[in-house]
Amino acid sequence: EPEVTQTPSHQVTQMGQEVILRCVPISNHLYFYWYRQILGQKVEFLVSFYNNEISEKSEIFDDQFSVERPDGSNFTLKIRSTKLEDSAMYFCASRERLAGGGSYNEQFFGPGTRLTVL
Amino acid sequence: AQKITQTQPGMFVQEKEAVTLDCTYDTSDQSYGLFWYKQPSSGEMIFLIYQGSYDEQNATEGRYSLNFQKARKSANLVISASQLGDSAMYFCAMRERRVTGGGNKLTFGTGTQLKVEL
Numbered sequence: 001e002p003e004v005t006q007t008p009s010h011q012v013t014q015m016g017q018e019v020i021l022r023c024v025p026i027s028n029h030l031y032f033y034w035y036r037q038i039l040g041q042k043v044e045f046l047v048s049f050y051n052n053e054i055s056e057k058s059e060i061f062d063d064q065f066s067v068e069r070p071d072g073s074n075f076t077l078k079i080r081s082t083k084l085e086d087s088a089m090y091f092c093a094s095r096e097r098l099a100g101g102g103s104y105n106e107q108f109f110g111p112g113t114r115l116t117v118l
Numbered sequence: 119a120q121k122i123t124q125t126q127p128g129m130f131v132q133e134k135e136a137v138t139l140d141c142t143y144d145t146s147d148q149s150y151g152l153f154w155y156k157q158p159s160s161g162e163m164i165f166l167i168y169q170g171s172y173d174e175q176n177a178t179e180g181r182y183s184l185n186f187q188k189a190r191k192s193a194n195l196v197i198s199a200s201q202l203g204d205s206a207m208y209f210c211a212m213r214e215r216r217v218t219g220g221g222n223k224l225t226f227g228t229g230t231q232l233k234v235e236l
Contacts, residue, residue: 033223043163043209045223056223089161095222106153107224109163 002026004110006092012116016081021113023075023092032075033093033107034067036060043091049075082117089114121145122210122227129232131200138185139195139230141210147171150214152193153224154184157207166208169193200234207231 005024013019025032034046047057049067066078075094079086093107123142131137143152154166169177169184177184185194197204208231211224 031222035224042228043211043224043226045225048223058223091163093163106165106168108165109155111160111162114161 004092004094004108006090006110006113008113009111010114010116012118013082015084015117019079019082019115021077021079021090021092021115023077023094023110024073025075025092025094026096026108027073029094029096029108031055031095031097031107032067032069033095034077035091035093035109036088037091037112038085038088046077046090079115082115084117087115087117121225122212124210124227124230126230127228129230131197131232131234133202133234133236134199136196136198137200137232139197139208139210139232140192141194141227142190142192143210143212144191145212145214147214150212152184152186153211153213154182154193154195155209155211155226156204157209157229159206163209167195197232202234202236205232205234 004026007022011019032049035043036046037043045058047061047067048055064080068076089112091112092110095107121144125140150171152169156164156166167177167179167182167184169186176186181198183196185196207229209229210227213222213224
């Protein structure tokens with residue numbers, strides 16, 4: 001069964017360093033998302049991406065964050081200068097578009113990347 | 119105001135019994151979708167069940183069913199015949215009116231930690 005993959009599974013970095021989190025969405029999916037989950041808290045939306053551009057972003061997604069789809073398969077989240085409070089699990093998700101544009105199709109989540117900022 | 123409210127931070131259930139996990143939501147949209155995800159201790163997000171706002175029947179998926187009461191804005195998850203492997207965090211989430219260009223972010227509740235006991 002196709003699945004969303006994410007690398008690395010765990011990333012440790014020093015405060016102020018840049019990190020790139022990578023995701024490979026399911027191959028026929030067209031909509032891509034990043035969410036984060038601070039330890040013990042709820043999952044929060046960061047950004048959605050469609051047709052090679054950001055379609056929606058949250059207030060968390062400030063100028064330190066960027067997303068890119070550098071080729072036909074990868075979807076990346078870059079944090080330019082990490083802060084301690086960026087420590088969280090980051091989930092990538094993707095969704096296909098069904099014929100007729102039905103709104104009920106689910107988002108498939110990757111296994112997450114645990115980011116630890118020291 | 120919270121868009122998704124899960125009032126039970128933790129629940130215990132005996133193996134083989136049914137359990138209901140509560141979820142209430144707040145939206146002014148007529149078209150929306152409600153999702154339940156399971157997050158085991160390993161951290162991944164597993165889609166369980168979906169209910170559309172226009173669906174007339176309650177959704178069911180195997181041992182999972184969704185008790186959808188639109189007037190009360192509640193979408194409780196019912197797990198029948200609980201198994202030890204059901205022990206996990208359960209998140210209720212909502213997707214509101216479709217955004218042109220494919221946003222459709224999910225808004226999550228704070229989750230309910232379910233523990234299934236022998």
